[in-house]
């Protein structure tokens with residue numbers, strides 16, 4: 294009987310291990326940056342081409358490696374950071390498993406150049422898919438430069454599995470920002486396709502946060518600090534009012550490592566309780582220092598979950614640290630609990646929905662806009678027919694004779710309907726709607742009582758108007774002093790990704806560089822002072838629901854826009870406003886369903902009313 298069991302060759306074993314450690318360019322970036330930090334660098338430069346697909350290079354000013362170490366570092370389980378199992382309980386470095394470089398070298402074409410401070414000459418090593426290519430002496434600055442080219446060049450399946458450059462770059466940015474937040478004492482720069490994205494000088498934490506997330510962050514931050522026997526908690530939280538927009542940055546770091554911790558997140562939320570609405574998430578940048586032996590470091594390199602030995606005590610400390618910070622700035626009494634708390638626009642008091650217009654777009658081709666899920670509206674043929682019966686409004690009592698005549702004479706009645714369609718003002722004057730609870734509109738119709746949800750109705754109207762505007766490429770309003778917005782690097786990426794959709798909806802947004810944008814035009818329904826809030830909300834929505842955004846993202850943006858611009862439940866409406874909403878709603882393609890698919894209206898038939906009263 295022959296034996297079957299064989300040891301896998303190193304190259305294969307490394308490739309398998311690499312699959313776990315290096316999942317995408319961002320994981321390689323994370324490992325290389327962490328190595329540079331562990332090497333005590335005070336200056337780190339990250340250079341990328343094609344979101345890391347073509348090149349990831351990290352140049353540091355750290356300790357560098359000797360000739361032998363340079364060769365050794367690519368071996369699996371080669372690490373200088375621990376010597377024995379006990380060391381695992383006192384880890385102060387980011388790496389310790391000795392897997393990263395072996396993994397990267399297994400799936401990329403790697404070149405390492407390194408020199409120790411007091412060595413005269415440095416070493417250059419080339420290694421491709423775990424195969425050693427060359428080692429020679431080079432003159433190179435003190436420190437280490439590692440470049441990984443053509444990631445997954447030898448595993449086509451993985452390479453093809455990578456997402457678009459925009460998505461991969463965002464993952465990289467996320468890793469870069471996490472490192473940058475912890476190590477504000479290090480000078481860090483990032484270049485993508487030869488363009489500088491970040492050039493961060495040595496600075497304090499507050500400055501670092503502001504330089505990463507934009508100048509507007511500065512006035513939003515409240516410092517947090519709490520020292521207890523088992524932990525030190527410090528950092529910043531966003532003021533409660535900044536959580537209103539639902540947009541937030543949430544960062545926990547434990548002993549200098551980014552972590553995700555739902556339990557501690559809950560502690561922060563608890564501290565904010567009642568200061569922000571349920572739907573909003575507070576921003577925070579919180580650092581936790583504990584004894585390394587009280588934290589489970591034996592975590593997977595790509596996982597961000599950790600276990601704390603004193604989880605409950607830490608929860609309580611976290612909560613009181615945040616509460617204290619909020620209290621210190623005596624924000625509590627200034628918060629208006631009753632105020633409208635959602636990401637929300639209040640219309641100017643004199644705002645009136647626009648009367649419907651019948652516009653014909655001869656070039657409109659419904660087949661050019663796929664996706665049945667989101668119907669493309671058009672006002673070419675107002676969808677009256679199916680609503681005609683329901684909408685036959687009972688005529689005012691003063692012309693009761695006419696009323697009898699009309700209803701007896703079907704031909705006349707329908708002619709009048711057509712007439713009404715062209716001149717909505719006339720039809721509205723006979724509608725006489727009333728508002729209930731500042732939320733619903735009641736209209737007396739022939740078959741009974743029609744009940745409309747005012748907010749949803751207005752969402753539908755705006756949604757169709759926006760999309761219609763887009764399909765006709767109409768430009769919207771522009772402003773003598775166009776508004777400007779400032780975005781974080783990740784948000785800029787998303788905005789760039791959605792440029793086409795924004796243009797379709799009547800936005801013209803110009804990139805001024807460094808996250809600054811000027812909005813040269815915007816949809817006519819949009820109040821200028823709400824633009825920034827809208828874009829913030831939209832980007833947040835996009836980040837949370839990226840997958841749902843697939844397909845027709847123009848419609849999705851129109852939907853978000855409509856939701857935010859629509860008059861809200863709770864808003865008192867004048868009779869003319871209600872009339873205008875009703876008229877315009879029935880000029881819509883789908884008057885009974887809100888853009889999100891929920892119901893806008895119902896008719897309570899007379900027979901039901903009779904039953905109710907009996």
Ligand code: ADP
Nearest residue numbers: 328332366372373388389390391392393394437
């Ligand atoms: P780990 O970081 O878990 O030890 P790595 O595979 O990332 O494992 O690195 C292996 C070893 O190579 C490290 O322990 C360190 O000694 C050395 N090394 C890696 N990158 C650098 C660097 N940028 N500067 C100096 N030494 C480095």
Ligand code: MG
Nearest residue numbers: 324328388393
């Ligand atoms: Mg490492």
